[in-house]
Amino acid sequence: MPEAQFSDYNPRDYPAVAVTVDMAVFTIRDSALRVLLVERGEEPFKGAWALPGGFVRPDEDLDAAAARELKEETGVTRRDAFLEQLGSYGSPRRDPRMRVITVAYWAVCPALARPTGGGDATRAELVLVSRVEDRSIDLAFDHNEILGDALERLRSKLEYTALGARFCPPTFTISELRRVYEAVWNTTLDPGNFQRNVRRSGSFEQARSGHALTGRRVGRPASVWSTRGRLSSPGRPLATRHRSRGEDRG
Amino acid sequence: MPEAQFSDYNPRDYPAVAVTVDMAVFTIRDSALRVLLVERGEEPFKGAWALPGGFVRPDEDLDAAAARELKEETGVTRRDAFLEQLGSYGSPRRDPRMRVITVAYWAVCPALARPTGGGDATRAELVLVSRVEDRSIDLAFDHNEILGDALERLRSKLEYTALGARFCPPTFTISELRRVYEAVWNTTLDPGNFQRNVRRSGSFEQARSGHALTGRRVGRPASVWSTRGRLSSPGRPLATRHRSRGEDRG
DNA sequence: CACACTTATTGTCAGTTTGTCAATAACGTG
DNA sequence: CACGTTATTGACAAACTGACAATAAGTGTG
Numbered sequence: 440m441p442e443a444q445f446s447d448y449n450p451r452d453y454p455a456v457a458v459t460v461d462m463a464v465f466t467i468r469d470s471a472l473r474v475l476l477v478e479r480g481e482e483p484f485k486g487a488w489a490l491p492g493g494f495v496r497p498d499e500d501l502d503a504a505a506a507r508e509l510k511e512e513t514g515v516t517r518r519d520a521f522l523e524q525l526g527s528y529g530s531p532r533r534d535p536r537m538r539v540i541t542v543a544y545w546a547v548c549p550a551l552a553r554p555t556g557g558g559d560a561t562r563a564e565l566v567l568v569s570r571v572e573d574r575s576i577d578l579a580f581d582h583n584e585i586l587g588d589a590l591e592r593l594r595s596k597l598e599y600t601a602l603g604a605r606f607c608p609p610t611f612t613i614s615e616l617r618r619v620y621e622a623v624w625n626t627t628l629d630p631g632n633f634q635r636n637v638r639r640s641g642s643f644e645q646a647r648s649g650h651a652l653t654g655r656r657v658g659r660p661a662s663v664w665s666t667r668g669r670l671s672s673p674g675r676p677l678a679t680r681h682r683s684r685g686e687d688r689g
Numbered sequence: 690m691p692e693a694q695f696s697d698y699n700p701r702d703y704p705a706v707a708v709t710v711d712m713a714v715f716t717i718r719d720s721a722l723r724v725l726l727v728e729r730g731e732e733p734f735k736g737a738w739a740l741p742g743g744f745v746r747p748d749e750d751l752d753a754a755a756a757r758e759l760k761e762e763t764g765v766t767r768r769d770a771f772l773e774q775l776g777s778y779g780s781p782r783r784d785p786r787m788r789v790i791t792v793a794y795w796a797v798c799p800a801l802a803r804p805t806g807g808g809d810a811t812r813a814e815l816v817l818v819s820r821v822e823d824r825s826i827d828l829a830f831d832h833n834e835i836l837g838d839a840l841e842r843l844r845s846k847l848e849y850t851a852l853g854a855r856f857c858p859p860t861f862t863i864s865e866l867r868r869v870y871e872a873v874w875n876t877t878l879d880p881g882n883f884q885r886n887v888r889r890s891g892s893f894e895q896a897r898s899g900h901a902l903t904g905r906r907v908g909r910p911a912s913v914w915s916t917r918g919r920l921s922s923p924g925r926p927l928a929t930r931h932r933s934r935g936e937d938r939g
Numbered sequence: 940c941a942c943a944c945t946t947a948t949t950g951t952c953a954g955t956t957t958g959t960c961a962a963t964a965a966c967g968t969g
Numbered sequence: 970c971a972c973g974t975t976a977t978t979g980a981c982a983a984a985c986t987g988a989c990a991a992t993a994a995g996t997g998t999g
Contacts, residue, residue: 454747458706458779458790497704497788501779527777527792529708529751538747540708540790542777595923614947632987634948658946659994673845679986864976882958884977908975909965929957941999948993956985964977969970 456538460505461492461582463525463545463589464513466565467606472622473565474586475512475551476578483535484579488566490586492541505544512563513551521547521605521671525589533581545589547605569625597623598680601642601670610646612661613637620678628678636677642668706788710755711742711832713775713795713839714763716815717856722872723815724836725762725801726828733785734829738816740836742791755794762813763801771797771855771921775839783831795839797855819875847873848930851892851920860896862911863887870928878928886927892918 464475476488491512495504501524506517513520522544529540551565570576571586578586596602603619604611617633620626637643646663714725726738741762745754751774756767763770772794779790801815820826821836828836846852853869854861867883870876887893896913 456706456708456745456747458708495706495779495790497706498781500781501777501790524776526774527751529745529754529792531748531750540745540751540792542779542790612947629987629989630947631949631989635986657944657996659948661947862976879958879960880976881960881978885957907967907973909977911976925956942997943999944995944997946993946995948991950991951989953988954986957983959982960980962977962979964975966973966975968973 454538456540458495459492459539459541460495460501460508461490461541461543461585462505462508462512463490463543463586464509464548464551465546465568465589465593465606466548466551467619467622468550468565470618470622472568474568474571476564476566476576477512478562478564479579487579488564488576489579490543490582491563495542501542505542505546509544509546513548515546515548515551519548521602523671525585525592528581528585530581541585543585543589545592547593547602549606549608594623594680596671598676598678599673601640601666601674601677603677604643604666604670610663610665612663614661616664616677624680626680633678636675637664640675640677642666642670642674704788706790708745709742709789709791710745710751710758711740711791711793711835712755712758712762713740713793713836714759714798714801715796715818715839715843715856716798716801717869717872718800718815720868720872722818724818724821726814726816726826727762728812728814729829737829738814738826739829740793740832741813745792751792755792755796759794759796763798765796765798765801769798771852773921775835775842778831778835780831791835793835793839795842797843797852799856799858844873844930846921848926848928849923851890851916851924851927853927854893854916854920860913860915863914864911866914867928874930876930883928886925887914890925890927892916892920892924 462475466473466475475491477491479485479487479489491508493504493508493511495501499507502522505522505524509520509522510516523546525543525545527540527542531538533539533541566576568590571578571583572590577583593602597620603616603623606619606623607615613634614630616637617628617630620628620633643664644667646665712725716723716725725741727741729735729737729739741758743754743758743761745751749757752772755772755774759770759772760766773796775793775795777790777792781788783789783791816826818840821828821833822840827833847870853866853873856869857865863884864880866887867878867880870878870883893914894917896915
C-alpha cells in the first residue's frame with residue numbers, strides 16, 4: 440500500500456504517536472570515552488539514567504530537533520560538533536505510556552566542560568562508557584540498545600573516516616589524535632604507523648608555526664595539526680581495529 | 690528536555706503525526722540494477738513514481754512494518770531478502786497533507802519475477818536505477834533523496850560486506866557474483882582478482898558437486914558457490930570502488 | 940654538567956596485499 | 970582441427986602493514 444492511501448486515513452481513528460529524538464553524545468575526558476546521560480525525574484524509570492532527548496516539534500525537521508536538543512543539553516552548537524542520525528526505534532512497548540517512536544542521533548564533541556543539563560534541574564553527567572558497557576549502569580527504555588548501536592557506529596566510523604578529529608580541539612598533535620582512537624577502541628596503536636597514515640591521508644594539514652605547548656610536561660615537542668576537508672567522507676584508514684580470525688565475517 | 694517530560698504532554702494539543710515506512714527495493718535483471726517503484730494513484734503527485742511503503746501499525750515495530758510491506762509489494766518474505774533500516778526523513782513539509790515522518794528501509798532481493806504491486810491495482814515496475822540517476826524519472830515526495838541515500842548505502846556496503854550475494858540465488862558462480870558488483874558500481878572488475886578475494890574471504894563455500902549448468906552457453910564451466918555466515922558483517926573487501934585521487938577524503 | 944627518562948619523529952624490514960596481465964583449462968561452433 | 974569465449978590459476982612489481990629500531994628534543998635529578 441503506497442504512501443498515497445490517505446483517502447481513508449483519519450488520525451483520530453488511531454492511537455496517537457509521538458516522535459522524539461534521543462542522542463548519544465560522546466566526548467573524551469582524561470583519556471577516557473564518556474557519554475552524556477541524564478537522570479530521569481519521573482516515571483517510568485524514575486531515577487534511572489537515560490540518553491538526553493525530547494520531542495520533535497511540529498515545525499522542525501529531525502536534524503533540527505536533534506541540533507536544538509544538543510544545544511540545550513550541552514551548550515554546543517551544531518557547527519562545533521559532529522551530529523548524525525543513527526536510526527529509529529519503534530517497538531510498540533518501548534514506552535508504557537503511549538506509542539513513541541524515537542529517532543536516535545549520535546554526536547561527537549571536543550571535551551565538554553560541564554553538561555548544562557537542559558532547561559530544568561535535571562541531573563546530567565559525562566559517564567564513562569566502560570561503565571555502561573560492563574553493565575554497572577543500566578539505562579532507561581531501550582537506551583541500552585541505542586547506546587550500543589551508537590558505540591558500534593562510532594567505532595566503525597573511526598576506522599573509515601577522519602571523524603576522530605572531532606573529539607579534538609581545532610588544533611591538536613598527532614599523539615592526541617592517536618589517543619582518541621585508543622580511547623574509543625580501548626587499544627594501543629603504534630605511534631610511528633599512526634603518524635605515517637595521518638601524513639599520508641590528505642585529511643590533515645600541519646600548522647606552519649611552532650609546536651604543541653599546551654599540556655606538555657616532558658618529551659620532545661610535537662607538531663600541531665588541523666583538519667582539512669570533510670571528516671566524514673570515507674577514505675583510507677588511519678588505523679584498523681584488531682580483529683581475531685574468527686571475527687572475519689564470522 | 691528529557692524524554693520523561695510527559696507530565697505536560699497531551700497528544701491532542703498538537704497536530705497529529707503519522708509514521709510510515711518507505712522502501713528502496715533493489716534487484717538485478719538483465720545485468721542491470723533495478724529498483725521497485727509504484728505509481729501514485731491520487732494527489733499529491735498523482736501519476737508520479739514513488740517508493741513503495743505504508744503506515745506503521747499501532748501494534749507493530751518498525752522492522753515488522755517494513756517486512757510486511759515488502760511481502761505485500763514483492764511477495765518476498767524477510768528471510769529471503771536482505772532488509773535494513775536506512776534512516777528517517779521528517780521535514781515538516783515533505784507531505785502537504787499532514788505531518789508524516791517516514792522511516793526508510795532498503796532491501797535486496799534475488800531477481801524478482803514480477804512485482805505483485807500490493808493489494809490494490811497500483812501499477813508497479815522494476816525501473817532501471819540509471820533512469821532515476823540520470824533524472825529521466827523524478828520521484829514523488831522526498832523519494833529522490835531517499836533513493837539516493839539508499840543507493841549510496843548499497844554501494845558502500847557492497848565493498849565492506851558480502852551482501853552482494855543477496856542479489857544471487859542460493860547457489861551461484863563467482864562470475865555471477867562479480868557481475869553484481871559490476872552492475873551496482875557500474876564498472877568492470879578483474880575476474881582473477883575477484884575470485885582470489887572470494888576464495889580468501891571465508892564467507893563463501895564451494896559446492897562439492899559439479900559446475901554451473903544454468904544459462905551457460907559457451908566457455909569453461911564454472912564452479913558453484915553458496916554463502917556461509919552473516920553476509921552483513923564487515924570484513925575484507927571482495928573488490929574496491931575506484932576512487933580518483935581527488936576523491937580521497939576530498 | 941652528565942645522565943636517565945620521556946615523548947615525538949623517521950626509518951627499516953619481512954610479510955602481505957593489490958592491480959595488471961599472462962597462461963592454461965574447458966567448453967561450443969564452423 | 971582452429972578459433973572464440975569464459976573460467977581458473979599464476980607471475981610480478983609496486984604499495985601497504987605491523988613490529989620494532991634509531992634518532993631527536995625536551996624535562997628532571999644528582
